[in-house]
Amino acid sequence: MSKPHVIIVGAGFTGVATAHDLALRGCDVTVVERGDLCNGTSGRTHGLLHSGGRYSVKDQESAIECIDENIILRRIVPQVIEPNGGLFLALNESDLAYAEQFIDSCQECHIPLEELKPSQVLKMEPNINPKVLVAFLIPDGTFDPLRLALAFAGTAKHNGAKFRTFTEVQSLLLDGNGNVTGIKVLNRASCQTEELRADVVINAAGAWSGQIAAMAGLDAPVKPTPGIMVAYEQRFVQRALNRLNVPGDGDIILPQRRMVVVGTSSYEAENVDYIPVTDDQVKLMLDRGSELIPGIRSVKPRGIYMAARPLVGGGSGRSMARTFKCYDHKDSHNVDGLVTITGGKATTLRAMAEKTADVACAKLGITTLCVTKETPLLSYRQYYMIPN
Amino acid sequence: MHNTRNQPSARRFLSWFNPIGRQTGSWAFILNRITALGLTLYLFLHLIILGRLAQGPHAYDSFLLLTENPFIKLGELAVVAAAILHGLNGIRIVLTSFGVGVTRQKQLFYGFMAIAAVTILFFATRMYMG
Amino acid sequence: MADKWNITLRVYRQKENEAPHFDDFKMEVNPHEYVLDAVERAWAFHDRSICFRHACHHSTCGACGMRVNGVEKLTCITLIRDVTHDGAALKVEPLRNFQVVSDLAVDMTPFYRKMEAVEARAVLPVTEAEIETPPSSWDADDALHLRLSDCIECGLCISACPVAATTPEYLGPAPLAAAQDQGLKRKPELLSVVDCEDGVWRCHSAFECTAVCPSFVDPGRRIMNLRTQVVGMRLRKLFGKA
Numbered sequence: 001m002s003k004p005h006v007i008i009v010g011a012g013f014t015g016v017a018t019a020h021d022l023a024l025r026g027c028d029v030t031v032v033e034r035g036d037l038c039n040g041t042s043g044r045t046h047g048l049l050h051s052g053g054r055y056s057v058k059d060q061e062s063a064i065e066c067i068d069e070n071i072i073l074r075r076i077v078p079q080v081i082e083p084n085g086g087l088f089l090a091l092n093e094s095d096l097a098y099a100e101q102f103i104d105s106c107q108e109c110h111i112p113l114e115e116l117k118p119s120q121v122l123k124m125e126p127n128i129n130p131k132v133l134v135a136f137l138i139p140d141g142t143f144d145p146l147r148l149a150l151a152f153a154g155t156a157k158h159n160g161a162k163f164r165t166f167t168e169v170q171s172l173l174l175d176g177n178g179n180v181t182g183i184k185v186l187n188r189a190s191c192q193t194e195e196l197r198a199d200v201v202i203n204a205a206g207a208w209s210g211q212i213a214a215m216a217g218l219d220a221p222v223k224p225t226p227g228i229m230v231a232y233e234q235r236f237v238q239r240a241l242n243r244l245n246v247p248g249d250g251d252i253i254l255p256q257r258r259m260v261v262v263g264t265s266s267y268e269a270e271n272v273d274y275i276p277v278t279d280d281q282v283k284l285m286l287d288r289g290s291e292l293i294p295g296i297r298s299v300k301p302r303g304i305y306m307a308a309r310p311l312v313g314g315g316s317g318r319s320m321a322r323t324f325k326c327y328d329h330k331d332s333h334n335v336d337g338l339v340t341i342t343g344g345k346a347t348t349l350r351a352m353a354e355k356t357a358d359v360a361c362a363k364l365g366i367t368t369l370c371v372t373k374e375t376p377l378l379s380y381r382q383y384y385m386i387p388n
Numbered sequence: 389m390h391n392t393r394n395q396p397s398a399r400r401f402l403s404w405f406n407p408i409g410r411q412t413g414s415w416a417f418i419l420n421r422i423t424a425l426g427l428t429l430y431l432f433l434h435l436i437i438l439g440r441l442a443q444g445p446h447a448y449d450s451f452l453l454l455t456e457n458p459f460i461k462l463g464e465l466a467v468v469a470a471a472i473l474h475g476l477n478g479i480r481i482v483l484t485s486f487g488v489g490v491t492r493q494k495q496l497f498y499g500f501m502a503i504a505a506v507t508i509l510f511f512a513t514r515m516y517m518g
Numbered sequence: 519m520a521d522k523w524n525i526t527l528r529v530y531r532q533k534e535n536e537a538p539h540f541d542d543f544k545m546e547v548n549p550h551e552y553v554l555d556a557v558e559r560a561w562a563f564h565d566r567s568i569c570f571r572h573a574c575h576h577s578t579c580g581a582c583g584m585r586v587n588g589v590e591k592l593t594c595i596t597l598i599r600d601v602t603h604d605g606a607a608l609k610v611e612p613l614r615n616f617q618v619v620s621d622l623a624v625d626m627t628p629f630y631r632k633m634e635a636v637e638a639r640a641v642l643p644v645t646e647a648e649i650e651t652p653p654s655s656w657d658a659d660d661a662l663h664l665r666l667s668d669c670i671e672c673g674l675c676i677s678a679c680p681v682a683a684t685t686p687e688y689l690g691p692a693p694l695a696a697a698q699d700q701g702l703k704r705k706p707e708l709l710s711v712v713d714c715e716d717g718v719w720r721c722h723s724a725f726e727c728t729a730v731c732p733s734f735v736d737p738g739r740r741i742m743n744l745r746t747q748v749v750g751m752r753l754r755k756l757f758g759k760a
Contacts, residue, residue: 035570035572038579038581039571039573039581042573043574043575043581044573044575079640080641080666082663082664082665082666083663083664084663084665123657142666144579144640145573145574145578146573146579146580147640166620166623188567188569188620189533189619189620189623190533190535191567229576231577231578235649235665238663256576256578257578257665257666257733258649258668258734259576261576273558273561273562274558274559274562276548277551302576302577302595303552303576303595304552305594379634380640381630381631381633381634384627384631385627385630385631385634403614403683404680404684408588409585409587410680410726411725411726411729413723413725413726414680414724416723416724417680417722417724418680420722480723485723485745486742486745486746486749487743487746490738490742491739493725493738494725
C-alpha cells in the first residue's frame with residue numbers, strides 16, 4: 001500500500017504551496033531545499049498582497065488571478081497578513097490621465113475600488129505627499145514572506161509532507177531513456193549524499209529552475225529578473241501605496257512592522273546567488289519613494305536587498321507577463337517524470353500550486369480535486385512543532 | 389544534530405560567568421552569582437566553626453585567635469562585601485520587578501554599586517583601623 | 519559610497535559528528551553592506567558548504583540572527599562598517615542556547631514551541647501597537663486595521679539571556695514578552711504558563727534581552743510588567759475577586 005512519491009525541489013512559495021496541495025490529495029511528498037525555507041527570492045519578496053490593481057491595465061489575466069487569490073489568502077491564512085488595503089495615488093497630470101483607464105480596468109477585473117478626495121486620503125494617511133490630487137482605495141495588503149511560506153509548509157507537514165532543508169540537489173537520476181526517476185542530494189549538515197526515488201519530481205526552484213532543468217539536459221525558459229528593495233526605519237503609513245501610473249521603478253511603498261519598504265526596480269541577471277546592491281538603485285528608490293512619502297528622506301534605511309523574480313521568457317523586464325507557466329516535460333521535451341513551475345508572484349502561490357498539483361496528479365492518475373481554496377492553514381509555528 | 393554543543397559541561401558552566409559581549413545587566417548577574425556562591429560557602433564554614441563551641445571554650449578561644457591573621461581578616465572583609473553587594477543587587481531586582489526604574493536599570497545598578505563601594509570602604513576602615 | 523574594505527570573515531563551522539572550528543575568508547567587502555551580505559558572499563564565492571539561515575533581509579522574518587564579534591545581531595540590518603574596520607576581522611557564530619543544525623544555522627523548534635505555548639500574537643490591531651510616533655488620534659477605521667507584531671521571533675534574546683544559558687526549560691524573554699503583550703486580564707489562562715518556576719520568576723533582571731532586541735520589543739520591561747500583573751492576579755484571587 002504505497003502512495004505515489006513526489007519530490008519537490010525548492011522550498012520557496014511555489015514549493016511549499018505545492019507540497020500543501022499534493023499532501024491534501026494523498027501524495028507522499030518530500031521537499032528538498034538547499035538552504036532553509038525561503039532563503040532565495042520568496043523570503044526577499046516585497047510582501048505586497050496584490051489586489052490586481054497594479055496589473056489591471058496592462059495584464060488583466062494577472063490582475064484577475066491576483067484579486068481571486070487575494071480574497072482566498074485573506075480567508076485561509078489571516079495570521080500573516082496586514083489586510084489594511086492599498087492606495088493608488090495620483091500626484092501629477094500624467095497620473096490623472098491614467099485614472100480613467102485604471103477605474104475601467106479595475107471594474108473589468110472585479111477589483112473593488114473607492115475614489116478618495118485629497119482631504120479624505122490625507123486624513124487616513126497623514127504622512128503621504130500632501131500634493132496628492134486623487135487617490136483610490138483598493139484591497140491590497142501586506143504579508144510576512146517567511147511566515148506565509150511557513151504556514152503552507154506547516155500545514156503540509158501536518159498532512160504528512162517531509163521537509164529536508166540544507167539538502168542540495170546534485171543531479172537528477174535518469175533511466176535509460178532520459179526520463180527522471182529521482183534525485184541525488186547532498187545533506188549539507190552531515191556532508192552525506194543520498195539518492196531519492198520519486199514518481200514525479202517537481203522543479204520549483206524559481207530563479208534557479210533553469211539549473212535544475214539543465215540537469216536533465218532541458219531548457220526552462222526562466223529569466224531571473226532582480227529588483228531592489230529599501231526598508232526605511234519608520235512606519236509612515238498603514239496601507240500599501242502605489243503610484244497611479246504605468247508600473248515603474250520605486251512606485252510601491254509597503255508598511256511592514258515598524259518600517260516602510262520602497263520597491264522596486266527591474267533588470268535581468270545571470271548569476272543570482274549573490275546580487276550586489278548598487279548606489280544608483282538605492283538613490284532611485286529614495287527619489288521615487290519620497291514622491292509618495294516625503295518623510296523617508298529624513299530617516300535612515302534599515303535594510304537594503306535584492307530579490308530575483310523568476311519571470312517566464314518572452315519580452316523583457318517590466319513588459320514580461322507576471323503570470324506563471326507549468327511545464328510537463330513529457331509534453332514539451334518527451335522527458336517523463338519532471339514538471340517545472342516558474343513565473344508568477346507571491347500573491348498567486350496557491351493558484352500556481354493548484355495548477356502544478358493538477359499536472360502532477362494527471363501524471364500519477366490521481367483524481368482527487370484541489371481543496372486548498374477552502375482549507376484554512378495552521379499556525380506557521382506548526383512547521384517547527386511537527387516533527388519531520 | 390549529534391553534537392555536544394548543548395550538553396552540560398564545565399565549559400558551559402563557565403560560560404555563565406563569561407562577560408564577553410555582554411553589558412551592565414550581565415555584570416550584575418555574574419556578580420550576584422559569584423557573591424551567592426561565596427556566601428553559601430561561607431555559611432558552611434560558619435557552621436563548622438560553630439561546631440567548635442561543642443568542643444569546649446578552649447578550642448573556641450584558640451580558634452578566635454586566628455581572626456587576628458591578616459589573611460583571615462581579608463576573608464572576613466570579603467564576606468561583608470559579598471553580603472552588601474548581593475543584598476543591594478537583590479533590592480535592585482525587587483525594585484525593577486515591581487516596575488521601579490526599569491527604563492533606568494543601568495543607572496539603578498551603578499547607583500547601588502556606588503552605595504556598596506562606600507559601605508564596604510566604611511567597614512574596611514572600621515576593621516583595619518578600629 | 520563605493521569604498522572597498524579588505525576584511526577577514528571568521529565563520530564558525532560545525533558539521534554533524536565534527537568538532538567545531540573557525541574558517542577564515544579573506545574578502546573584499548563594501549563597508550556599507552550588511553554582515554549577512556558578507557556571509558552570503560562567502561557562501562556564493564568562497565565555500566558552498568557554509569550553512570546559514572536568512573530570508574527577508576530587512577528585519578521582518580527573524581531568520582538571520584547570529585553572534586557578530588560575540589554580540590547577538592540580526593545580521594541583515596547590521597552594517598559591516600559598524601562592527602569592524604578595514605583590514606580587521608569579523609567573527610560570526612551561531613546563536614547560543616540553541617542546538618546547532620550546521621555552521622551558523624540553529625534549530626528554532628524549542629523557541630517556537632514556547633511562543634505557541636503563550637499564544638504569541640502574530641498580528642494585532644494597529645491601535646494596540648507601541649509605535650514610536652503614533653498619530654494624534656486613530657480614526658474609526660484604524661481600529662479594524664491589523665499589523666504584524668514587533669516581535670519577529672529571531673531568538674536573539676534567548677541567546678543573550680544568562681538565565682536561558684542555565685536551563686533550556688526557562689520560557690525566555692520573547693515568550694514572556696508575548697504573554698505580557700496580550701495581558702493576563704485578557705488571557706487569564708496564560709497565568710499558569712508564566713507563573714511558575716520556569717516562567718516569569720526565573721528572570722534575573724540582566725536586561726540583556728532588551729539590549730540585543732532588534733525589534734523594539736523591550737522584553738526586559740515587559741517581563742517586569744508581567745510580574746506586576748501576576749502579583750495583581752494572585753492578590754485578587756487571595757481576596758476572592760478572581
